[in-house]
Amino acid sequence: MPSYLQKIFKKGHMSVGPALVFAKLIQSTTMHFSYFASVVLIVPGIIAAALPSVDTHASRSSLVSHEKRNFPRTRWMKRDRIASTTLLPVRIGLSQKNLEKGHDFLMDVSHPKSSNYGKHWTAEQVHEMFAPSEEAIDTVRNWLVDSGIAASRIVHSDTKGWYAFDATTSELEALLNTQYFTYEHSSTDEIAAACDEYHLPAHVQPHVDYITPGVKLISTKKTASSKRSILDGGRGKGYEPLRRLKASFGAYSHYNSSSLATCDEIITPECVKALYHIPPASKANPNNAMGIWESGDFYDQEDLNLFFANYIPYIPQGTHPIPNFVDGAVAPVPVSEAGGESLLDFELAYPLVYPQKLVLYQTDDINYSNENPTVGAFNTFLDAIDGSYCTYSAYGETGNDPVLDPIYPDSADDGYKGKLMCGVYKPTNVVSTSYGEAEIDLPEYYMKRQCNEYLKLGLQGHTFLYSSGDFGVGGSPGDATESGCLGPNANVFNPQFPVNCPYVTAVGATKVYPGHTVFEPESAANDLIGQPYSRAYSSGGGFSNVYETPSYQKEAVAAYFAHHNPPYPYYEGTASSNVTLGSNGGLYNRAGRGIPDVSANGDNIATFLQGNFTLNGGTSASTSFSIQIFLLQSY
Numbered sequence: 001m002p003s004y005l006q007k008i009f010k011k012g013h014m015s016v017g018p019a020l021v022f023a024k025l026i027q028s029t030t031m032h033f034s035y036f037a038s039v040v041l042i043v044p045g046i047i048a049a050a051l052p053s054v055d056t057h058a059s060r061s062s063l064v065s066h067e068k069r070n071f072p073r074t075r076w077m078k079r080d081r082i083a084s085t086t087l088l089p090v091r092i093g094l095s096q097k098n099l100e101k102g103h104d105f106l107m108d109v110s111h112p113k114s115s116n117y118g119k120h121w122t123a124e125q126v127h128e129m130f131a132p133s134e135e136a137i138d139t140v141r142n143w144l145v146d147s148g149i150a151a152s153r154i155v156h157s158d159t160k161g162w163y164a165f166d167a168t169t170s171e172l173e174a175l176l177n178t179q180y181f182t183y184e185h186s187s188t189d190e191i192a193a194a195c196d197e198y199h200l201p202a203h204v205q206p207h208v209d210y211i212t213p214g215v216k217l218i219s220t221k222k223t224a225s226s227k228r229s230i231l232d233g234g235r236g237k238g239y240e241p242l243r244r245l246k247a248s249f250g251a252y253s254h255y256n257s258s259s260l261a262t263c264d265e266i267i268t269p270e271c272v273k274a275l276y277h278i279p280p281a282s283k284a285n286p287n288n289a290m291g292i293w294e295s296g297d298f299y300d301q302e303d304l305n306l307f308f309a310n311y312i313p314y315i316p317q318g319t320h321p322i323p324n325f326v327d328g329a330v331a332p333v334p335v336s337e338a339g340g341e342s343l344l345d346f347e348l349a350y351p352l353v354y355p356q357k358l359v360l361y362q363t364d365d366i367n368y369s370n371e372n373p374t375v376g377a378f379n380t381f382l383d384a385i386d387g388s389y390c391t392y393s394a395y396g397e398t399g400n401d402p403v404l405d406p407i408y409p410d411s412a413d414d415g416y417k418g419k420l421m422c423g424v425y426k427p428t429n430v431v432s433t434s435y436g437e438a439e440i441d442l443p444e445y446y447m448k449r450q451c452n453e454y455l456k457l458g459l460q461g462h463t464f465l466y467s468s469g470d471f472g473v474g475g476s477p478g479d480a481t482e483s484g485c486l487g488p489n490a491n492v493f494n495p496q497f498p499v500n501c502p503y504v505t506a507v508g509a510t511k512v513y514p515g516h517t518v519f520e521p522e523s524a525a526n527d528l529i530g531q532p533y534s535r536a537y538s539s540g541g542g543f544s545n546v547y548e549t550p551s552y553q554k555e556a557v558a559a560y561f562a563h564h565n566p567p568y569p570y571y572e573g574t575a576s577s578n579v580t581l582g583s584n585g586g587l588y589n590r591a592g593r594g595i596p597d598v599s600a601n602g603d604n605i606a607t608f609l610q611g612n613f614t615l616n617g618g619t620s621a622s623t624s625f626s627i628q629i630f631l632l633q634s635y
Helices: 099-110 123-130 134-146 169-176 269-276 301-311 340-353 366-371 379-385 387-391 444-459 551-564 619-633
Strands: 008-010 039-041 063-068 076-081 087-094 162-168 181-185 191-194 197-201 208-212 289-294 357-362 430-433 463-467 505-511 542-548 592-595 598-601 605-609 612-616
Touching: 063 208, 087 134, 087 169, 099 123, 099 444, 099 551, 123 444, 134 162, 162 169, 169 197, 269 340, 269 598, 289 340, 289 619, 301 340, 301 605, 340 357, 340 605, 340 612, 340 619, 357 379, 379 387, 379 444, 430 619, 444 463, 444 542, 463 619, 505 619, 551 592, 598 619
Parallel strands: 289 357, 289 430, 430 463, 463 505, 505 598
Antiparallel strands: 008 039, 063 197, 076 181, 087 162, 087 208, 181 191, 542 592, 605 612
16 A cells, blocks of 8 residues: 555644724624534445435536646655545635725724714624625525535534535545545655645636635644744744844933933834934823734843833832743743743833833643744734634634644644634734835735734724834745845745735834934935944845735825836736736736835834843834824823
């Protein structure tokens, strides 16, 4: 018997976010679901169960193709037909209603000129608006029952988003007019069950989003090669969070922390307040707090205390963020283990928001956040603040991706042994995040499913701000190519995720250049190697290859092209329009969502890290803009 047929195929853990800058707080709700899991044994001759055959009375002429694989399988090798008696776990994702209207709904409550501006929805209203229609629910269920799948075998999720049942291979092949094969990955021990195309009755097809197993090759085992961090040097790398320039605090002791005369050399809290006319935060609204997301990087209290003592002594020693730990995350850590990203975020935020509260969304256990990080990002955080997302079905996926996302309980020795946390926290009005990765590193379905969530949370009044990256129009050097750009000549723009989503606010970085003051206009941050950091740093920007220019951005983008037209060839289109990246010799997608939306200072920031004074820079520092949005909402 071939070795690949002795492996077990299992779907894995079936678990399941911006508004513009005009958002307000509304509560979220926890959604529960009926869990349904199965194991598929891809072994000829093993009969999992004796199930009645499917009635195939439906006319084949009424069938239409629903999904077809039109791209090469690259490293996946097609093997043998799956035995007719093998039991397969089937998921049918139902089409959501009104999703095509979601953008207009969000603009209606987010645009200042709208009569409904600020009239945000409840979580229940969002769910009811987008849940599959009763027609879709009934049509698909009736089709299954009429085809011989007994009603008692069918599980319907509490969120109404999908059906689940077990079927033999022969049943499913007859139901979908297809054939199922095993596929083996050429460089790993992964195996998948899939077909090349499947069909649905014409009257059923509009009501179905996707079916699994289907054409998507979902591997059954998470391997070391797929565990790349959004922070490490491999594929899936995110932004190098800091351009650190260590210096003795004594060398800067002659700088007056309240002076604005040296803001072109060192950015202090007083410089930031002067740049953006931020008033003292004298009020503490008990119903409002600002959220900061972290993973794989941790703050320590000793460095916070040092920063407080030297720059904002009116903040009591020991002041710390409210911990909202997700899936086994921990913080703070000893000073020797502290990370510059977390400290930069909190040392920028506290001087501007105190006495308002900060909430820390520290996400994922030490195994997934540090030792064996995943390529995917932010889904477990979204699960924790919106329980319905744990089982949300869209674009061929229900819940978290079994390959790209962490799986809980985590079997690793230091893994989190609890269940995936769903809907356990209420999201704050504003959440600031300094992490991301290249758009090219993630499947389109993964990004679009997550982007839908930002739209829905935006409808409820939550704003999500993400930094745009630190490498100009490219990704991190070494990601895709040595330059970080795409294409055979490594010169095609490499936009970032999740700032490519039109429903988050993308934040770029500016700088007070030498000889300039905080009373003059800033310019985009662009530091050459050694001036002063060891690596080049340029505020991230570009145009998405997945999302088209959103309506709210068209006027600004048109003005940009009219007055600052890039001197490069371009192409126009998105992934959904089958436009090839870099076609016609183009270097960027002129029809894509523009990045960033806004910018704020992100260079030469005064911080303390592991007991030392340090100057830091990066678009992660530009979260001072999100602080302004938070402060506007606090009054």
